[in-house]
Amino acid sequence: MLLALLTDLHANRQALSACLDDAADFSPDRYVFLGDYVGYGADPEWVLDTVMHYVEWGAIAVRGNHDAATAGTLRRSMRPDAQAVIEWTRPRLASHQRDFLHSLPLTAELEQCFFAHANPWQPEEWEYVLSPADAAHALAAVPHKFIFCGHAHDPALYNLSSMGKLGHYLPVPGQAIPLAGPRRWLAIPGSAGQPRDGNPAAAYALFDTDSQSLTFRRVPYDNAGAAAAVRAAGLPEPLARRLETAG
Structure with missing residues (x-):
């Protein structure tokens, strides 16, 4: 089963449209x-x-x-x-x-996957997963092999070996990452609607539950149009600039 994982859409019509169009090319099952x-x-x-x-x-x-x-x-x-x-x-x-x-x-589960916006240990408190220590805390909170969270906006991937060693990776967009084997994983797809990692392209991810392969995606979109819509609505100017710079 191929899952399309999208988070932190933040009322950004242009970005969500671009991500859904991109995902449709891969025919996700869910x-x-x-x-x-x-x-x-x-x-x-x-x-x-x-x-x-x-x-x-x-x-x-x-x-x-x-x-x-x-x-x-x-x-x-x-x-x-x-x-x-x-x-x-x-x-x-x-x-x-x-x-x-x-x-x-606040949370959902599917097969070996656990889904939450912020974290699995206290999802209602909205604490971020921003570091290997946070990821270790999250992986200790639930038994699932795969945890998917948003909230942090920047794409990230962590794993925990059977010996308790934690790894942290900055994923390369478009490259399938095999997650098979005994390790457990926590992935943050990145924000579709408000990227903050210096790359203004919208972010999402695809996960194949059969092959246990994860692919992070970046999708260019009309971020200038989204920023103009923020300004036209009279919303705070820094929010428009963030869409333009992803800073």
Whole structure:
């Protein structure tokens, strides 16, 4: 089964469209959305309708912290720019879209795979996986062979050997990585809607559960158009510049 893994869409219509078009060339059997459908970007309604459509056709979707904030269930404050976009987003959503965000689970499982937006040890606390120590904590929290998270925005891959040795890799886009064997793995596909690693191309990943092969993808898209939409909506200027520079 081929899974398309997308996370941190952040209301970026242009980026999500490009990723879905790219993924369609590989004919995934199932899509997995790892949270943060809203926030930062200018098209939350379109992005939510698109994700909801995929869920109706069998996609897996979990809740991100921006989704929780929009749904009114986030227990901690956000940075001023992020909070401003949440306040802008809420009145634009229809009741069924807000209900969708509220209904999303924090985690999901499929065969040997575990999915969460932030982490598997306390998904409701929204702590990041940013280091090998964080990855070791995550791999100790659940028994699954494969863990997929978002939240951190930068693509990353960690593994844990049977001897307890942790490895950390910066994946090369387009190169299939074999994950077979006794090692356990944690992968962060990178953000589709707001890359932050200096590469403005949208990020997502493909995982073949049969061959246990993972491929990180980068997809150029109309980031200038997405930034212009952020400015036209009157959202904070740094959010538009981030789409242009991925910094």
